[in-house]
Amino acid sequence: GNSVTQMEGPVTLSEEAFLTINCTYTATGYPSLFWYVQYPGEGLQLLLKATKADDKGSNKGFEATYRKETTSFHLEKGSVQVSDSAVYFCALDGGSQGNLIFGKGTKLSVKP
């Protein structure tokens, strides 16, 4: 079945550092791919998405490119801020029900 694997955390960076959170997937067909972010005490929010191969999703300085050849959707940001501290989840669509299949989440802490 479909599944998502993302890098283990926690990840601790200094402000303005470069961020990469790896995400790879296993799926039949070409599902849409997502990154969700969960700030402390809040629900998951959609950060960005890509619906087909070679699509690049971007939002708030974060980017991720749908790579069919490597079945990856790595999240990147060139210069992180303290306010980016959160848990990041990679996900793919689970099919006709509309549910999502998530990775385990990666906690990011950015220090000033």
Next chain:
Amino acid sequence: GAVVSQHPSRVICKSGTSVKIECRSLDFQATTMFWYRQFPKQSLMLMATSNEGSKATYEQGVEKDKFLINHASLTLSTLTVTSAHPEDSSFYICSAAAGQRQETQYFGPGTRLLVL
């Protein structure tokens, strides 16, 4: 954006008791609500999908008689953990969708359940 609330945010109960968790879409009508469960350092695992006015669809391995789901209105779904045991301790998260597109799915902040 749309807001989904969950109540309570945290609950501690004795083994054998039942616990009800509410999930509300505050400013939109949710045709579908999803219930997820998250163990420490694990993925969110889908438990069930509920559509307003119909029975919930449970994922394989989820006991429908233990995890009762009611989606009585377009803004409210409830999850009742019946006869809770310590192994039911977990983080329960709901999401609500206004349509079939996954990006219209909005998540609640989650409910932490601890069964003693």
